[in-house]
Amino acid sequence: MNPQAIIRLVGIEKTYQLGDVEVRALRGVNLEVQEGSFVAIMGPSGSGKSTMLNLLGCLDRPTRGEYYLGGEDVSKLDDDAISTVRGKRLGFVFQSYNLIHELTVIENIHVPLFYQGKDLSKTYDHCKKLAELVGLGDRLDHRPKQLSGGQQQRVAIARSLVNDPLMILADEPTGNLDSKTGEEILAIFDQLNLDGKTIVLVTHGGEVAERAHRVIHMKDGLVDRDVINSREPVLNS
Amino acid sequence: MNLKIPARHLRTIQLGVKSLMLHKMRSVLTMLGIIFGVCSVIAMLAIGEGASYEAQQAIKKLGSANIIIRSVKPPEGNKSGTSMRSSVIEYGLTYADAGRLKTTLPGVRRVLPIRIMVENIRFNRIALQGQIIGTHPLYMEMSGLSLASGRFLTDTDETHQKNVCVLTASFADRLFPYQEPLGESVRVEADYYRVVGLVRETSTMQKRPQSGGPNEGQALDNNLYIPLSTARARFGETLFKRSPGSFSAEKVELHQITVQMTDTDAVESAVPQIETLLTRFHDKKDYEMIVPLQLLRQAEQTKRIFNIVLGSIAAISLIVGGIGIMNIMLATVTERTREIGVRRALGAKKKDIITQFLVETVVLSVGGGLIGVIIGVIVPFIVEATAGMKTIITFSSLVLSFGISGLIGVIFGLYPASRAADLDPIEALRHE
Numbered sequence: 001m002n003p004q005a006i007i008r009l010v011g012i013e014k015t016y017q018l019g020d021v022e023v024r025a026l027r028g029v030n031l032e033v034q035e036g037s038f039v040a041i042m043g044p045s046g047s048g049k050s051t052m053l054n055l056l057g058c059l060d061r062p063t064r065g066e067y068y069l070g071g072e073d074v075s076k077l078d079d080d081a082i083s084t085v086r087g088k089r090l091g092f093v094f095q096s097y098n099l100i101h102e103l104t105v106i107e108n109i110h111v112p113l114f115y116q117g118k119d120l121s122k123t124y125d126h127c128k129k130l131a132e133l134v135g136l137g138d139r140l141d142h143r144p145k146q147l148s149g150g151q152q153q154r155v156a157i158a159r160s161l162v163n164d165p166l167m168i169l170a171d172e173p174t175g176n177l178d179s180k181t182g183e184e185i186l187a188i189f190d191q192l193n194l195d196g197k198t199i200v201l202v203t204h205g206g207e208v209a210e211r212a213h214r215v216i217h218m219k220d221g222l223v224d225r226d227v228i229n230s231r232e233p234v235l236n237s
Numbered sequence: 238m239n240l241k242i243p244a245r246h247l248r249t250i251q252l253g254v255k256s257l258m259l260h261k262m263r264s265v266l267t268m269l270g271i272i273f274g275v276c277s278v279i280a281m282l283a284i285g286e287g288a289s290y291e292a293q294q295a296i297k298k299l300g301s302a303n304i305i306i307r308s309v310k311p312p313e314g315n316k317s318g319t320s321m322r323s324s325v326i327e328y329g330l331t332y333a334d335a336g337r338l339k340t341t342l343p344g345v346r347r348v349l350p351i352r353i354m355v356e357n358i359r360f361n362r363i364a365l366q367g368q369i370i371g372t373h374p375l376y377m378e379m380s381g382l383s384l385a386s387g388r389f390l391t392d393t394d395e396t397h398q399k400n401v402c403v404l405t406a407s408f409a410d411r412l413f414p415y416q417e418p419l420g421e422s423v424r425v426e427a428d429y430y431r432v433v434g435l436v437r438e439t440s441t442m443q444k445r446p447q448s449g450g451p452n453e454g455q456a457l458d459n460n461l462y463i464p465l466s467t468a469r470a471r472f473g474e475t476l477f478k479r480s481p482g483s484f485s486a487e488k489v490e491l492h493q494i495t496v497q498m499t500d501t502d503a504v505e506s507a508v509p510q511i512e513t514l515l516t517r518f519h520d521k522k523d524y525e526m527i528v529p530l531q532l533l534r535q536a537e538q539t540k541r542i543f544n545i546v547l548g549s550i551a552a553i554s555l556i557v558g559g560i561g562i563m564n565i566m567l568a569t570v571t572e573r574t575r576e577i578g579v580r581r582a583l584g585a586k587k588k589d590i591i592t593q594f595l596v597e598t599v600v601l602s603v604g605g606g607l608i609g610v611i612i613g614v615i616v617p618f619i620v621e622a623t624a625g626m627k628t629i630i631t632f633s634s635l636v637l638s639f640g641i642s643g644l645i646g647v648i649f650g651l652y653p654a655s656r657a658a659d660l661d662p663i664e665a666l667r668h669e
Contacts, residue, residue, distance in 0.1 A: 054663050057582065059581075059582060059662045059663050059666075060663055079586070079587060080586045080587070080588075083581065083584055083585060083586040083587075084584065084586070086581075086582060086583070086584050087583060087584015087585070088584065092582050092583065094579075094666070098575065098578075098579040098582075098666070100576055100579065100580070101259075101576075102252075102255050102256050102259055111580070111583050112583045112584050114245075114248065115580075115583060115584040115585045115586070115589055116584065117245055119245070119248070120248070159583070163584075
């Protein structure tokens with residue numbers, strides 16, 4: 001019962017109905033993640049890893065159990081409320097970047113704030129600062145198509161930070177990138193974590209998971225192993 | 238907070254326009270349905286309105302309180318001498334009819350008898366065929382003539398059977414190319430008539446030859462007005478018609494009697510009374526009655542039907558346009574499923590997604606409506622200039638068609654938008 005727990009899952013179950021077959025994707029997961037930690041979730045396909053990510057990202061609701069995000073039970077909120085939670089407390093980074101094509105870099109970064117009713121003109125400086133943070137201060141008016149994959153992912157990271165979220169959920173953020181660019185992206189995550197951001201990263205690559213403080217291995221809808229990595233010396237030191 | 242909302246919606250509209258601009262060709266093609274729909278509604282209503290306005294004006298000129306009775310040559314029976322080389326057919330309205338109508342019909346205000354003869358009218362060496370209209374001074378007022386110069390016929394002319402005449406101004410121009418017509422005399426047969434005035438016809442309807450009438454096929458406004466008493470004295474009652482191989486004569490006292498009632502309410506009841514009155518003294522049906530009020534009602538009825546037909550066509554074309562928009566929006570929703578998932582993940586509520594897509598549809602339909610209104614306003618002008626038809630663009634047709642196009646956007650946009658909003662964010666994010 002750590003008061004600092006950003007994520008607390010209590011007996012989370014998730015059951016899908018696939019035709020006549022009932023699939024139990026999660027079978028009573030209990031988990032706590034402290035503020036400021038860097039957690040990797042690993043597991044083979046079918047382990048419940050993706051379901052976990054969807055639940056943690058408030059994109060899905062558990063069949064049973066409670067999910068406390070920043071102390072508040074979000075497992076029973078209605079669609080509007082859960083959307084607000086996503087928009088205000090979570091930051092997403094996807095494998096395929098998922099930027100919106102017709103928007104520029106700065107506009108893409110601004111999207112979560114747009115849905116909070118905040119005008120771009122009033123938050124322009126904030127968005128610009130984040131673009132500079134990920135090294136794209138000179139590309140504010142570029143479209144996603146004019147950017148490389150690594151650059152697009154940087155925009156996505158900036159976008160995930162714009163609402164100052166409780167945690168950043170990253171789903172295979174380096175999956176579409178070459179190893180060098182992937183390194184650069186992971187370095188940004190390291191830096192963010194050093195600055196105190198909570199990061200939950202879903203991956204199946206071992207070397208990516210090694211960057212995390214803690215690796216949660218999923219298997220058959222349950223947490224199989226929960227390993228605490230010794231914190232390695234930071235790369236940029 | 239109150240100030241934020243409009244700014245945000247402005248942004249949504251801006252974004253909608255932006256994403257439509259990404260597919261310019263598609264957006265324009267989608268809008269075409271609405272453009273044509275709106276444009277045709279406005280243009281057709283304008284043309285219809287113009288046509289019915291002209292008809293109504295013409296009928297109103299006849300006077301809505303008037304009942305016009307015309308002499309009609311009855312269908313020729315066996316007794317009429319088709320086998321004979323010559324015969325005199327007697328038919329039509331009489332002076333007695335006019336007198337009876339005036340004295341016995343309740344609610345009658347004025348009765349105007351008219352005789353019409355087609356003759357050559359000469360001045361110096363110019364001879365033109367025209368209608369000689371023998372009538373009372375009342376004619377000018379009741380037929381909507383306006384005086385161009387001089388004076389019209391007077392009661393004195395009538396009582397003294399004066400040989401005076403009034404010409405239509407355009408006829409006078411042809412007959413007197415070099416002289417001032419006033420004071421000159423024109424010759425008809427052997428008699429001379431002094432020109433005392435010129436008139437202008439204000440109604441277009443009266444210029445048209447009455448089909449089957451004595452002036453059929455004539456120049457439209459070669460009219461010469463003389464006192465009725467003069468006409469009776471100079472021309473007699475029998476009119477001769479010569480045609481190759483045959484010769485016929487007709488005896489007609491009056492060609493037309495215009496009965497003016499005190500008000501339009503009296504017209505309806507007067508019609509059957511006139512009918513009864515006339516049948517008593519006419520063996521054959523040798524007259525016809527024209528009731529401008531009834532014509533007006535018919536014209537209004539026709540216009541109503543016309544509007545309903547137009548409305549249906551317009552509604553259909555707008556619905557087709559709307560379906561086109563819906564079709565494209567459904568395709569767009571599928572195409573942008575991933576984007577919807579992303580937006581949902583980033584905090585968009587269902588209603589935000591609905592708004593986004595609804596705005597796009599409304600922008601399409603209102604944009605199309607706007608273009609349609611512009612073209613719809615231009616087309617009647619072209620029609621008026623090229624086809625010479627009168628068109629009237631009513632403000633209500635603009636508002637109506639524009640409003641409907643916006644409404645179509647909302648109606649046909651709701652389904653695609655709600656489909657977009659109801660997408661499962663997880664599924665949407667996974668969509669390729």
